[in-house]
Amino acid sequence: MSVRNLYLFFVIVTTTPGLLAQEDFVRESPAPGNLRFTWIHGSVSAKANTDVRIQVHRYNEHTYILRQNPAIHWEAPFMYLLMGNERAVLLDTGATEEEGFFPLRETVDKVLRRWANAQNVEMPELLVMPLGSDQSQTAALAQFANKPNTTVIAPGSAERASLVTQQQLDLGGRVLSVIPTPGLDASSITLYDPWSDLLLTGNAFYPGRLVIRDFPAYRNSLNSLVQLTYEEPVSYVFGGRIEMTNRPGLDHRLRSNYRPSEHSLQLEPQLLETALQAVNLINGETDIRILDDLILMNGVGRGARDWGFPVYIPEAFTTPNTR
Amino acid sequence: MKYNFGKARHVKNAVGILFVVCSVAIFDVAVSARNSPPLSFPLAGRASGEFPSNWIHGSKSAMDNTDPAIQVHAYNEHTYILRENKAINYEGAFMYLFFGNGVAMLIDQGSTSSPALFPLREAVDQIIRGWEEQHNQANTELIVANSHLHGDHYAAWNQFVDRPNTVMVGLTHEEMMAFWQIENYPQQIVTYDLGGRELVVTGTPGHQGSELAIYDGWTDLLYTGDMFYRGRLYLEDWDAWVTSIRKLRSIADRYPVAHLVNNHIEMTRQPGVDYPIGTTWQPNEPPMQMTLDMLDIAVGATNDIGSPGIYIYDDFLIYNQIPWYTTTDP
Numbered sequence: 001m002s003v004r005n006l007y008l009f010f011v012i013v014t015t016t017p018g019l020l021a022q023e024d025f026v027r028e029s030p031a032p033g034n035l036r037f038t039w040i041h042g043s044v045s046a047k048a049n050t051d052v053r054i055q056v057h058r059y060n061e062h063t064y065i066l067r068q069n070p071a072i073h074w075e076a077p078f079m080y081l082l083m084g085n086e087r088a089v090l091l092d093t094g095a096t097e098e099e100g101f102f103p104l105r106e107t108v109d110k111v112l113r114r115w116a117n118a119q120n121v122e123m124p125e126l127l128v129m130p131l132g133s134d135q136s137q138t139a140a141l142a143q144f145a146n147k148p149n150t151t152v153i154a155p156g157s158a159e160r161a162s163l164v165t166q167q168q169l170d171l172g173g174r175v176l177s178v179i180p181t182p183g184l185d186a187s188s189i190t191l192y193d194p195w196s197d198l199l200l201t202g203n204a205f206y207p208g209r210l211v212i213r214d215f216p217a218y219r220n221s222l223n224s225l226v227q228l229t230y231e232e233p234v235s236y237v238f239g240g241r242i243e244m245t246n247r248p249g250l251d252h253r254l255r256s257n258y259r260p261s262e263h264s265l266q267l268e269p270q271l272l273e274t275a276l277q278a279v280n281l282i283n284g285e286t287d288i289r290i291l292d293d294l295i296l297m298n299g300v301g302r303g304a305r306d307w308g309f310p311v312y313i314p315e316a317f318t319t320p321n322t323r
Numbered sequence: 324m325k326y327n328f329g330k331a332r333h334v335k336n337a338v339g340i341l342f343v344v345c346s347v348a349i350f351d352v353a354v355s356a357r358n359s360p361p362l363s364f365p366l367a368g369r370a371s372g373e374f375p376s377n378w379i380h381g382s383k384s385a386m387d388n389t390d391p392a393i394q395v396h397a398y399n400e401h402t403y404i405l406r407e408n409k410a411i412n413y414e415g416a417f418m419y420l421f422f423g424n425g426v427a428m429l430i431d432q433g434s435t436s437s438p439a440l441f442p443l444r445e446a447v448d449q450i451i452r453g454w455e456e457q458h459n460q461a462n463t464e465l466i467v468a469n470s471h472l473h474g475d476h477y478a479a480w481n482q483f484v485d486r487p488n489t490v491m492v493g494l495t496h497e498e499m500m501a502f503w504q505i506e507n508y509p510q511q512i513v514t515y516d517l518g519g520r521e522l523v524v525t526g527t528p529g530h531q532g533s534e535l536a537i538y539d540g541w542t543d544l545l546y547t548g549d550m551f552y553r554g555r556l557y558l559e560d561w562d563a564w565v566t567s568i569r570k571l572r573s574i575a576d577r578y579p580v581a582h583l584v585n586n587h588i589e590m591t592r593q594p595g596v597d598y599p600i601g602t603t604w605q606p607n608e609p610p611m612q613m614t615l616d617m618l619d620i621a622v623g624a625t626n627d628i629g630s631p632g633i634y635i636y637d638d639f640l641i642y643n644q645i646p647w648y649t650t651t652d653p
Contacts, residue, residue, distance in 0.1 A: 045440040046385030046603060047392070047410035071386035074601065101384035254652065255413070255601025257385060288648060303600065303652025 022085055023062065025173040030197035030235045033059035035266060039242070042070030042258040054094075054107045062174070063196055064111055065238070065265075068094045072101050074257040075136035077240050078265060079104070080200055081111060082193065084171020087125040088112055091191065091200060092240055093144070095136040105143040127169075129153040129160065131202025132188040137240060155187040164189060181225065183218020184210060190221075192228060197235040199225070199269065205294075206239020207263040209251060209305055210275075212298040215284045222276040234269035248292035254303050267293060360424040362401070362458060364520040364541035369581055372398035372542055374612055378588070381409030381604040393433075393446045400457070401520070402542055403450055404584070404611075407433040411441055413603045414475040417586050417611060418443070419546065420450060421539065422458075423518025427451055428466040430537070430546070431586065432479040444482040466517075468492040469499065470548030470586065471534035496533040503535065509567065512574075523578065527571065529564025530557060536567075538574055543581035547571060551621060553609055554589025555597060557642045565625040572622050575615055582612040594637035599652060613638065 040051040049071035057065045062083040070076035073095035080091040096102035108126070116123050128144045130137040133155040144150050153160045163169055169176045169191065177192040181204040188204040204221060212218045228234070243251050244263035252259045271293055278289045278296050286299035295305055364370070379390040388410035396404045403420040412434035419430040427447075435441035451463050467483045469476060472494060483489055492502045505511050509526025516522075523538040530550040537546040550556070550567055558564045574580075588608045589597050598605050617638045624641060628634055631644040633651060640651070 044437065045411040045435060047388045047408060048440050049386040053386075069386065072384045074603070096384060098383070101387055253601060255599065255603075257413075257603065286648070300648045301650040301652045303650035304648045 023173060025062075025084070025175075025195040027195060030233060031060050031063075031195050033063060033196060033198075033235075035059070035264075039067050039262065039265065040069055041260060041262050042074075042076070042256075044258055046071035046257045053102060054104065056107060056111055060196060062115075063193075063198070064115075066104075066107065068096065068102060070257040070259060072096050073136070073139075074255045075241060076257075076259075077136040078238070078242075080238065081108060082171060082174065082176070083112075083115055083124060084174035086170075086172025087127055088115075089127040089129055089169065089171060089176075090144075092130050092132075092137040092202060093128060093140040095139045097139050097142060099140075099143055102140060104140040105147060123149065124172075126150045127153055129163075129169075130155055131190070131200065131240065132185040132204065134185055134203050134240075137203060160187075160189075177228075179221075179224055179228065181205070181221035183212055183214050183221045186214065186217075188221075190225060192232060192234075194232065197233045199228070199234050199237045201225070201237055201239050203240040205237060205267075205272065205275070206241050206243075207265070207267060207293050208239075208241055208243025209254075209295045209297055209302060211300070211302050212279075212282075212296065215279075215282070215298055219276070219279050222272060222279055226272050226276050229269040229272055236266040237269055237272065238266055244293060244295075249290045249295070251295060251305060263293065360519045361460075362422075362424050362519065364401075364423065366521060366540040369579065370399055370401075370542045372402055372544075374398065374404075374582075374610060378406050378415075378608065378611065379408055380588075380606060380608050381413075381415065381602075383604050385410040385603045392441055393443060395446060395450060398544075399542065401454075402539075402544070405433075405443075405446065407435065407441065409603045409605065411435050412475070412478075413601050415587065415605070416475055417584075419584070420447060421517060421520065421522070422454055422463075423516075423520040425460065425462070426464045426466065426518040427454070428468055428517055429483075430468050431470055431476040431548075432467065432482070434475040434478045436478045436481055438479070438482050441479055442482075443479040444486060447483075462488060465489045466492065468502070469494065470537075470546070471531040471550075472496070472499075473531055473549065476549070476586065499533055499535070508533075509563070509570075523574065525570065525574070527567035529560050529567045532560070532563075534567075536571060536574070538578055538580075540578065543579050545571065545575060545578075545580045545583050547583050547585045547613075549586045551583065551613070551618070551639070552585035552587050552589075553611070553613060553638050554587050555600070555640045555642050558644060561628075561631075561643050568618070568621050568625060572618055575618060580615060583614065583618060584612050590638060590640075595635045595640075597640055597651070609638075 040055045043049045051069050053069050055067040059065050064081040066079040068076050075095040077095050082089050090108055094102055094104050144152050163178050164180050167178050169178055174195050179190045181188045181190040184204055191200045242262045242265055245252055246261045246263055282298045288305055289296040375396050379394045382388040390408050392408050394406040398404050401422040405418040407416050409415040414434040416434050421428045429447055433443055455463055477494055500508055503524050505513055509528050512525040514521055515524050521540045524535055527534050527536040527550050534548055534550050588611050590609055592607050592609050620636055634641040
């Protein structure tokens, strides 16, 4: 082996780990992800539940999805952890404040440390950013308050407002688009990840009861999401919760903490267009529109559509527009 | 001498008769003492009892709940009230166990079937064993009865089907009425003898078409099941409920009533505010038992309410045949 070859070998050996640590997040096709598994979904008796408190699922190398156990809180929200070259972002923080019941900070730390080890990089800076201001998205924010190397971007903060103005969030190579999507929740935003082609809608769009609070705003939000699906490739839409069953149009009862046969978390992007059509049909009226994969409700409370199909509608309340 | 002899014979006869009478009397007293029920449940006066200061009421994180699956509370020595843990099922239903001589009656069986998750039979067996020891009883028969036919009140019925010395009343309207000997439901008011303890039973439909109310003359407790409790009174048949609640009032006029007891707590301590349906944690519950004043308010409501909808009162909400889009959930 010549001295030159030896030098080249030395250069390659010393620089490769550094190169490995950098992912350029540029792909012709979406980064694939794994969805062949079942989410934890509570148990007949929550008291006897033996599942993990937080289910951690590695969707792909730099994308993790977390679910809170329904036996801790019936909202059982999903949280997303995306890693870039410079920082990681945790989207949503679950529905329970107490670390003893819901150790989100500890779990996120473990995932990040393991990821950093595998990537051979330093622990990345962590951004904690709820996609909306709902209780099931912000409850555990306080767990991250004094965490070193962590920035909390709470709803209503100036930092968050500037992200919305810039329309993007740079994780280092992985640049997410930020789209404001008010309507159900005034502070709701949606993120688009052009690397794995995921649309992360939080509680603005998910397989469940979508209770519209501001009708024109929600129609605009859906419009802009539909526009995005025309302009950018979207492999899946991921929301913040699951409330539908796997039977078309049937939801699990509000606050049920045992949900066998849940709808899938991921939605096809075409559903955005279908939902927009339904919203256009609602046209600001008091109405409940039941689609196969979600239920749109305008002008009624969240409990309006409880479990099961309506079995008894008194004469006085029937309207020409029944479902 | 003859006379004397005769006299002596008379005395002899008299002594013989007296002996026979005495021995019969002694035998009679002895036998009747053996047969007379050791426990008496007089209607006069009132057997007092106590409610717990707090019922178990679930916990913030249901999977971290450390309460027992079933809270067993002795209201008094012959009356037990059970509550299912809300961390097992959000209904948090109450169940009742009334004792008479040689017999116990379990009214309602909670909202969870599995004996592993909700060991109702074990709990009832334990109460009966303890009661038998305490009151020198044996071979107590168990009657498994129901206030009405809704799944959150008979889920653990199955746990008793193979229990020895047990009468299963049954989960159909016909079986229920046959057991209580009610031929004319719901008008008829019958009295049932539970081992010397007199229960007054009548039909109170409105929430469900087979519901019964039970008045226990010994404790003066009026049990109103699911048709009247601190919570959302879901009424499928308004007219039937109006008749039922007025009938409860007339029963309360005829008999002294200490407390109205029932099946659920859904209200908070804040007047007119209920816990959201499905919640598994109710840290600020009011007591379960209700007063006659509340019954009067409900009777008054029957005159005010004319159409379907949700009507809010301090201690209960009336959900009169509510349609699918009416809700108090924001």
